[in-house]
């Protein structure tokens with residue numbers, strides 16, 4: 001297809017990978033545009049390092065316009081409409097035609113869905129909030145800190161537990177661990193259902209060994225100050241750190257594309273949506289696993305899905321066939337403090353249900369987590 005134009009929506013893990021992979025596969029000629037409302041990419045896992053003063057957001061931030069040097073037509077704008085009939089995307093900055101479209105618009109943490117969340121609680125998943133929270137943590141000397149998961153699904157399922165353990169480590173180092181109580185809760189029946197009972201026992205064992213009180217099955221209705229009111233009573237805190245419920249970007253519902261629950265349906269192998277020439281990858285999609293749980297929302301999956309979508313689009317444009325398929329294999333790290341991390345790894349889309357293990361913590365796994373960020377930032381920008 002001469003003069004083909006590919007448009008990628010979203011400049012996160014999925015969108016950046018899709019755009020760069022398409023450029024690699026297609027060479028210099030076709031136009032590859034990437035549209036994001038933000039001027040910069042910020043690495044999600046950095047927020048945990050900001051929390052306890054181990055790093056800054058700036059160290060994990062890169063301007064998206066730098067991708068222009070890699071042959072990507074980067075445009076800033078908020079996308080409000082996709083018209084599959086006329087094959088156009090409309091943002092507040094203009095309308096762009098496409099021959100192929102990749103939707104990688106992510107999942108939005110929505111503290112506004114929890115009455116009373118603002119201004120008393122801190123959003124662990126918001127960059128500005130985490131910087132404010134870090135300042136509060138620095139001066140916190142005694143009392144009760146609660147890390148609460150306020151809805152599922154949410155991105156990077158281990159992150160709230162990592163936050164609790166990194167805080168425990170932080171107060172230990174300041175000699176204040178006895179004066180600061182730390183608790184974590186989830187609405188789910190166990191800490192990380194996708195890793196199964198044995199994996200959860202490991203995670204919950206790590207929490208318990210650091211004196212972190214873990215409570216499952218807590219569905220919060222609202223916050224009153226920093227106290228969370230749940231269906232099973234109230235959870236008091238001096239400092240409440242929340243992971244808000246997540247929702248897809250508002251425009252997803254209005255696209256006329258098939259949904260999976262509230263999220264975009266995408267073929268789990270090819271990442272094709274229900275509309276021709278439109279692919280969807282990453283957190284904006286939901287892929288059900290054999291045990292009915294959804295595939296976790298994680299950068300590592302957005303990235304591998306984007307490579308598959310790019311392979312299919314490149315093959316279609318060049319009149320070839322691609323047998324690229326998302327294999328559902330992935331990994332992530334659970335930082336536990338003390339310079340160590342455990343690794344969650346396995347075959348999430350295995351036909352009999354996820355085959356996922358949690359490894360014993362090691363310094364090596366923490367080095368791998370640090371390298372995970374470094375390698376992405378260096379290879380993308």
Ligand SMILES: Cc1cc2nc3c(=O)[nH]c(=O)nc-3n(C[C@H](O)[C@H](O)[C@H](O)COP(=O)(O)OP(=O)(O)OC[C@H]3O[C@@H](n4cnc5c(N)ncnc54)[C@H](O)[C@@H]3O)c2cc1C
Pocket residue numbers: 009010011012013014015035036037038043044045046047048077078079080104105106107124125155156159249251281282283284297298299300301302332333
């Ligand atoms: C604290 C924390 C720790 C994490 N740690 C890890 C980890 O260790 N490993 C891992 O694999 N993942 C981790 N993640 C998860 C990871 O960041 C996400 O799963 C990943 O970013 C998803 O990629 P995506 O491309 O689907 O969406 P995103 O990266 O969220 O990108 C979506 C993009 O779309 C843009 N956008 C949305 N709506 C519009 C619109 N209407 N118009 C224009 N642009 C729009 C957004 O600005 C955004 O840039 C972590 C997340 C957090 C919050």
